[in-house]
Amino acid sequence: MRFASCIFQVAVLGGGINGFCCAIQVKEKWPGAKVSIISDLYTPNTTGDGSAGLWGPYLMGDTPAGKVNEWSLGMHKFLKQIWISGDSGEAGVCLIPCVRLATGGNQLDVSWRDIVYGCRAMKQTELDAYSGTRSSKFTSGLHFVTYTSEPAKLLPYLEKRFRSSGGNVIKQKINDLEELIRNSNYDVFVNCVGLGALDLVNDKMVHSIRGQVSRVKADWIYYAILDESFNGNYIIPNLDSVVLGGTHQENNYNLNICPNDKSFIINGCQIHLPGLKHAQHLKDWVGLRPGRKQVRLEMEKTYNNKILIHNYGHGGCGVTLSWGCASEVVELLQKSMKSKL
Numbered sequence: 001m002r003f004a005s006c007i008f009q010v011a012v013l014g015g016g017i018n019g020f021c022c023a024i025q026v027k028e029k030w031p032g033a034k035v036s037i038i039s040d041l042y043t044p045n046t047t048g049d050g051s052a053g054l055w056g057p058y059l060m061g062d063t064p065a066g067k068v069n070e071w072s073l074g075m076h077k078f079l080k081q082i083w084i085s086g087d088s089g090e091a092g093v094c095l096i097p098c099v100r101l102a103t104g105g106n107q108l109d110v111s112w113r114d115i116v117y118g119c120r121a122m123k124q125t126e127l128d129a130y131s132g133t134r135s136s137k138f139t140s141g142l143h144f145v146t147y148t149s150e151p152a153k154l155l156p157y158l159e160k161r162f163r164s165s166g167g168n169v170i171k172q173k174i175n176d177l178e179e180l181i182r183n184s185n186y187d188v189f190v191n192c193v194g195l196g197a198l199d200l201v202n203d204k205m206v207h208s209i210r211g212q213v214s215r216v217k218a219d220w221i222y223y224a225i226l227d228e229s230f231n232g233n234y235i236i237p238n239l240d241s242v243v244l245g246g247t248h249q250e251n252n253y254n255l256n257i258c259p260n261d262k263s264f265i266i267n268g269c270q271i272h273l274p275g276l277k278h279a280q281h282l283k284d285w286v287g288l289r290p291g292r293k294q295v296r297l298e299m300e301k302t303y304n305n306k307i308l309i310h311n312y313g314h315g316g317c318g319v320t321l322s323w324g325c326a327s328e329v330v331e332l333l334q335k336s337m338k339s340k341l
């Protein structure tokens with residue numbers, strides 16, 4: 001029995017942040033297994049590559065809060081490991097102060113406050129300082145410290161870690177999953193194709209949440225500032241640039257830079273931080289978040305008793321959820337292997 005000897009073969013579909021986290025955890029759990037990632041795109045061309053990679057639950061539909069907390073805690077712990085391992089510079093992991101701000105009756109989600117460090121409610125004097133030149137000042141806010149893990153740096157780091165453990169990276173588009181399952185030697189498939197699930201498994205619940213951002217050079221910004229209003233802007237420092245955001249347009253599949261969105265981003269962020277008027281503009285970027293009513297993380301038995309685990313639909317926080325979701329993929333696989341022995 002292949003599972004008993006731990007020499008089974010695993011195909012992880014999708015080379016984004018979720019694919020790499022799953023592939024690494026499976027390979028590190030079962031070093032004898034042959035693990036391959038199959039994907040048509042890799043870094044720097046995945047959805048995460050232009051994002052700031054700020055830790056924080058955001059745009060994940062009705063995914064149960066307990067699950068979101070469990071998965072995002074898993075990533076927070078993983079980032080802490082990297083932070084104290086000496087790899088943080090290479091992996092693009094930074095520990096930074098962050099404020100999430102609201103006006104009027106808007107309530108801030110606080111379900112994650114015990115995961116981040118030192119989360120506390122802000123006083124009005126502090127809120128005034130973050131209100132910039134806004135006509136209405138922020139009326140509530142949370143101040144805390146958390147991680148950014150810039151995917152453009154984290155993904156190459158994860159790829160190196162996966163390859164050095166013996167993992168295999170294949171560049172290929174999968175057009176027919178059923179055919180791959182029937183005609184290949186893989187025993188296990190982990191589906192991390194994000195928005196690709198729309199075509200690959202015909203999941204009509206998956207949809208795009210378009211995000212446009214700009215990057216500027218502003219070495220004097222050390223804080224992540226997030227306006228939690230529906231059309232609020234955000235400012236998140238990374239290692240070599242600062243991300244200014246951003247849009248969240250449901251069912252919009254346009255990958256082109258939109259000038260109106262750019263004005264909204266640049267002007268909106270300058271209201272928070274007028275000094276941004278002097279920042280050098282580096283680039284604009286658009287990514288399509290894999291939105292879904294809920295993250296799909298479940299297993300199904302398929303042809304010839306092979307195992308298929310779905311792990312996609314992470315919306316606006318696929319980086320935040322990735323390591324924790326990958327741990328659950330490993331648990332599901334372990335359970336199903338035990339039942340086969």
Ligand SMILES: Cc1cc2nc3c(=O)[nH]c(=O)nc-3n(C[C@H](O)[C@H](O)[C@H](O)COP(=O)(O)OP(=O)(O)OC[C@H]3O[C@@H](n4cnc5c(N)ncnc54)[C@H](O)[C@@H]3O)c2cc1C
Pocket residue numbers: 013014015016017018019038039040041042046047048049050051052053054055056172173174175192193194195196197200210211212213246286287288289290312313314315316317318319320321
């Ligand atoms: C502007 C913006 C800002 C963001 N900021 C943050 C943030 O600060 N923090 C955070 O946690 N999240 C953030 N996100 C969300 C995050 O980027 C996504 O949730 C995450 O990247 C999704 O990762 P994934 O691996 O599931 O999917 P993807 O990165 O989309 O990867 C899917 C992979 O599957 C491959 N694929 C698809 N179909 C096929 C097929 N048929 N055959 C072969 N390969 C296939 C693709 O090529 C790709 O490699 C942001 C997103 C955007 C757009």
